[in-house]
Amino acid sequence: MCRNAQFLFTDLLVDQPNFTILDAAIAEDGFAVSGYTDRKFRVYTFTIDGNSLSVVRHGSLEVDGDITCLSLHPKHGLLLGIWKEGQPYFAQSLLNQGDGSLEGTDLGSSELHALPT
Numbered sequence: 001m002c003r004n005a006q007f008l009f010t011d012l013l014v015d016q017p018n019f020t021i022l023d024a025a026i027a028e029d030g031f032a033v034s035g036y037t038d039r040k041f042r043v044y045t046f047t048i049d050g051n052s053l054s055v056v057r058h059g060s061l062e063v064d065g066d067i068t069c070l071s072l073h074p075k076h077g078l079l080l081g082i083w084k085e086g087q088p089y090f091a092q093s094l095l096n097q098g099d100g101s102l103e104g105t106d107l108g109s110s111e112l113h114a115l116p117t
Contacts, residue, residue: 007055009021009033012044012046012055012057013044013057016037016042018037018038019035019036019037019042020035020036020037021033021034021035022034022035022036022067023035023067023069023070024070025070025071025072026072027072027073027074028074029047029048029049029050030045030046030047030048030058030072031045031046031048031072032044032045032046032070032072032078033046034063034067034070034080035067036066036067040062041062041063041065041066041067042060042061042062042063043060043061043063043067043070043078043080043093044057044059044060044061045057045058045059045060045072045078046058061078061093063080063082063091064082064084065082065083065084065085065089066082066083066084067080067081067082068081068082068083068088069081076092076094077092077093077094078092078093078094079091079092080092080093087114088114089113089114090113091113
């Protein structure tokens, strides 16, 4: 039996009505979206309940810089490419095992790893 469902991000991000989504990544039963509102970049994580075809929002992460790409991996967590002050950076945030929420609350300068240019 094939089942499908559609969800509006305005329903999933009720508290962020002007959020502009730039990128998304999916892994197993979860997904992440990145984007911005008022020039503040954020990432949100969600899980999908296949039995009830519902989506649960888990975590959000504010990022100091522009998110240029993201990847979501069950073992390595959330991987981000970030452009800040004219330089590329890499950031990683692990996911909590139980619910897929993000362990970090924000990615400031100290958590960014500069990439060679």
